[in-house]
Amino acid sequence: xxxxxxxxxxxxYRKRTGFTHDEVAFLLGSMSGQSVSRHEHAKRLPILKTALxxxxxxxxxxxxxxxxxxxxxxxxxxxxxxxxxxxxxxxKPTKCLERKxxxxxxxxxxxxxxxxx
Amino acid sequence: xxxxxxxxxxxxxxxPCTKGFGFAVIEGGxxxxxxxxxxxxxxxxxxxxxxxxxxIERYRPTLIALEQAPERRGGSRKGDRIASLMRYSDxxxxxxxxxxxxxxxxxxxxxxDATKHEVAARIAQLFPDLMPLLPMRxxxxxxxxxxxxxxxxxxxxxxxxxxxxGAI
Numbered sequence: 001x002x003x004x005x006x007x008x009x010x011x012x013y014r015k016r017t018g019f020t021h022d023e024v025a026f027l028l029g030s031m032s033g034q035s036v037s038r039h040e041h042a043k044r045l046p047i048l049k050t051a052l053x054x055x056x057x058x059x060x061x062x063x064x065x066x067x068x069x070x071x072x073x074x075x076x077x078x079x080x081x082x083x084x085x086x087x088x089x090x091x092k093p094t095k096c097l098e099r100k101x102x103x104x105x106x107x108x109x110x111x112x113x114x115x116x117x
Numbered sequence: 118x119x120x121x122x123x124x125x126x127x128x129x130x131x132x133p134c135t136k137g138f139g140f141a142v143i144e145g146g147x148x149x150x151x152x153x154x155x156x157x158x159x160x161x162x163x164x165x166x167x168x169x170x171x172x173i174e175r176y177r178p179t180l181i182a183l184e185q186a187p188e189r190r191g192g193s194r195k196g197d198r199i200a201s202l203m204r205y206s207d208x209x210x211x212x213x214x215x216x217x218x219x220x221x222x223x224x225x226x227x228x229x230d231a232t233k234h235e236v237a238a239r240i241a242q243l244f245p246d247l248m249p250l251l252p253m254r255x256x257x258x259x260x261x262x263x264x265x266x267x268x269x270x271x272x273x274x275x276x277x278x279x280x281x282x283g284a285i
């Protein structure tokens with residue numbers, strides 16, 4: 001049985017650098033160390049800009065820092081992609097439609113390529 | 118060091134000490150998620166278990182790794198905490214893996230008579246994030262540095278991930 005990833009690995013990345021909460025908050029600008037702690041404990045998700053700042057600070061993609069969240073949203077998107085794919089396949093095939101179906105299958109992972117972390 | 122079993126585990130290694138406990142969380146056998154020494158101020162096990170519970174809630178470990186402490190006459194705080202943690206993990210349905218110093222040395226491919234500092238240095242090589250924590254080699258009159266509890270906890274966690282699946 002594969003274990004589910006944690007919501008966030010932010011604390012791991014911060015401890016690797018040795019930065020304190022306040023130092024990371026300073027790099028983020030106008031936030032207290034408490035906000036960083038809340039993000040580490042997954043009590044609150046950061047806004048997009050802050051998440052990208054974490055990526056800039058720690059050199060790790062947001063999807064790896066928030067791996068648990070990424071796995072969750074990817075599952076949601078894949079489920080919706082299956083539904084959309086099924087409805088598009090019922091329509092009269094066109095080049096544009098085939099391209100969309102191909103992209104949806106890539107999202108779902110059925111074509112054996114891409115979009116799987 | 119990783120095997121298929123290790124890839125599916127998240128281990129919480131705990132080394133109780135007089136002032137609290139050293140801890141380490143290892144995921145997949147190679148990924149060190151968290152580590153440190155936590156201070157516990159009360160003498161009984163209640164506060165200790167509260168802190169452990171918070172860690173279990175945060176990291177959702179699949180295993181807890183502890184030291185198989187030798188039996189001592191009378192009670193000891195460390196022995197009491199190990200016993201209370203074993204009971205607690207049993208209540209929560211979490212497997213508890215007991216490690217010995219000899220098994221840790223085997224897990225990290227060291228000779229059986231390697232010193233604690235040599236074990237810690239090897240662990241620091243395996244997990245470079247711990248290198249800043251590595252204390253100086255202890256002299257006979259020095260008390261043990263509290264940071265060694267972190268390396269002990271990592272050692273227990275490593276042993277639990279290198280064992281064969283199903284074996285305890």
